Amino acid sequence: MSDISFVRTEMLPEQDPPASTVGLIGWLRENLFSGWFNSILSLVSIYVIYVILSGLLSWAISPTWGAHSLNECREILAGLGREGHYAGACWGVISERWLQLMFGFYPPEHYWRVILAFVLVGVGLAPVLFDKAPRALLWFTPIFPFAVAWLLWGGTIWGPLVAMAGFVVGYFAYRFVSGIAGGLLGIIAAFAAPVIWWLFLAGPVAGALGAILPIGIEAVESRQFGGFMLSVTIGITAILISLPLGIVLALGRQSNLFIVKALCVGFIEFIRGVPLITLLFVASTLLNIFMPPGTNFDIILRVIIMVTLFAAAYMAEVIRGGLAALPKGQYEGADSLGLNYWQAQRLIIMPQALKISIPGIVSTFIGVFKDTTLVSIIGLLDPLGLSNAIRADTNWNGIVWEIYGFIALVFFIFCFSMSRYSMYLERKLQTGHH
């Protein structure tokens, strides 16, 4: 045997990849200039970005933060040698009016109440939204809606407390009646007792308690609400109430009970078939006509009711989609374990259906929050309504882009963070194998 061999016994050292496929150049070649069509697209894109950015930046970078009127802005810019219609932005209007855009005509000495209220919303929702938040906060979650309402509208503390007591009444009615007469009657009692409490007893009790022990903070009227505070108030209330309402409607629509199903379908299709603005017209002109003579309740409350109903109908459809997407085996599995309807819904169906519908639920939330701008059409002073008022001011007559830009930016921050949260939630709840 000779030791002449045509087979290499050791490997050649690895060579570096060609310079044109790695690093910045490789990335550019692969992602931007792979072929003539892509190159043209890239060049056009770069040109578009350049035109937009150069125009926008030269306008937006403008030292007018301290100006008190549009004329002053123009003088400052003229002093810098910048003339013309689009010489520069007039940021003075934002620095002077941003508090108004945030709080509307809420009394400035009470701004802390609004800020505290929204901090409380955050604290109350944190344990629901993030599992890293301390669990001890959960006891605060059921209380915060009442605390927030009291802080925003003010007045005597007994109103919210008595309203909250309705739930306690319901709980005790359930315990008491179900002990005597069985579960189903107990549930009926648990619904009936609070309603009786709120309708007939709450008012006098709160009045009496207020007379004995007057604790309260200065009341603020609804028409002083405005700006983003109004949007957030309407938006958060509608979002929080519409989710449970939507679940109930979705279950009703999926149920075998013909009349219940027909009522739910009718409600959902009616609400989804008309534009929100017509529902707001109902809130502003008709809702008082539908109520017993002499009732005259708050315009913001009326708007919240209609926006909530609107959101609930959309939510119901989203959740119905989640329910329909569950394989039939899940329902059959729950049945075979001997779970009754509510147990099956609570333990098996809903957790999965809600998880599937998270993207839809969150985009409904975003839609509702964006739609709160429509209240400006029926004369409430949300940011868009205020922008008209500000533009009518003689000092700022002629301002357009600064205010709209500011409002758009704030909305974008709110909505974009909501959609990022939904992605986080989807990842967190991901149980598939990847």
Added chain:
Amino acid sequence: MTTLTDPPRESFKLSMLIYDTRYRSLTIQIVALIGFLLLIGWLIGNTAQNLADLGKEPSFGFLAEPAGYDINQRLLDYNSQDSHLRAGLIGLLNTLLVAVLGCITATVLGVVIGVLRLSKNWLVARLMTIYVEMFRNVPVLLWIVFTMAILIETLPAPRAFRGENPEASMMLSDSVAVTNRGVYIPEPLFSNSLGNVHLFGESAIRFDVSLDLIAFLAVLMAGFWVSAWIKRRADRIQEETGDRPTTWWQRIAVVVVPTGILLTVLGFHLGYPELKGFNFSGGIHLRNSLIALWLALSLYTAAFIAEIVRAGIMAINKGQTEAASALGLSPRRTMSLVILPQALRVIIPPLISNYLNLTKNSSLAIAVGYMDLTGTLMGITLNQTGRELETVLMGMLVYLTISLSISAVMNWYNNRVKLVER
């Protein structure tokens, strides 16, 4: 041996209504129905009481009274002496006009953006993502007023077109004028016109039908029908002999030639807008409010449609394309026979629901003064007559009808393309 006997018949007890599952569902339904009827009765009772207190008996007589306000953008003839009903009808047509225009442009834009968002070009994909996020996360009402402000603030006034050296000039060889009062485009005119047919006399729903348009459409339809016949014939020949005759030029000719002859006979020409005094006259005037609403709704809805298209394309398994090539289908036929039918099943239902949203969002026209149904019936008519109940209910009913008809089309389509499962 055991025998099965019927269980002893229980006598009916009242508690069985609640505890026996045979009767419980019935009980629940009857309770729900009674509760619902009580609620409705309560609302109607309150309403009747309140209206009686205000001295406003519900009636629709106001619809026949003269409206007394003008509508500047309209499809049918209208003057301020016409009835409120006529004004509402003009408003409804305006709603439909902006909805149809918006749906078309939003679809085109949305498909382009959705496809570009999947592009391998990093920069283009990022730009389209920014577009989508920008429009989806800012309220549509803000986009509408913003677009209106852009049109009013940045476009030249009609007087800028005057003089020897005008600051602004018309576009497309002097046929289109873009001004801050709106856009003027050429209108089609016929010098040997066949005239109009006037329908429904002087009633609120009167309208003129242009015979020229009818003739044009008839010839066009006939052309397409003949073209389809030629295609069927070619298909048959291909089935029988294996050879497909070349028909593309015949199919184009049967559509184009008769239509062209008809237009020549009728003396078709375009009426161009002209600057007269301080404003343009002639041509078709699309007002700012219409353009702003149309643009803003299209751009906004396009962002949503882009996401739908993207999801639809991504939903098709790559194996489908590979299987199609394994069967020997050409890329074009793969697209039309395999990919598109499946992608469209995913795309079309949410697409139609976005059309529905666009139509409903067009009610925000009131913010820029475009006189749609909300602006006429639920706007000025409501304010002038004080008939909140009747106008708002009528308006809701009309929107509901539009929505339910679109939903019916969608359900029909869904049932047709549904996958058959157990």
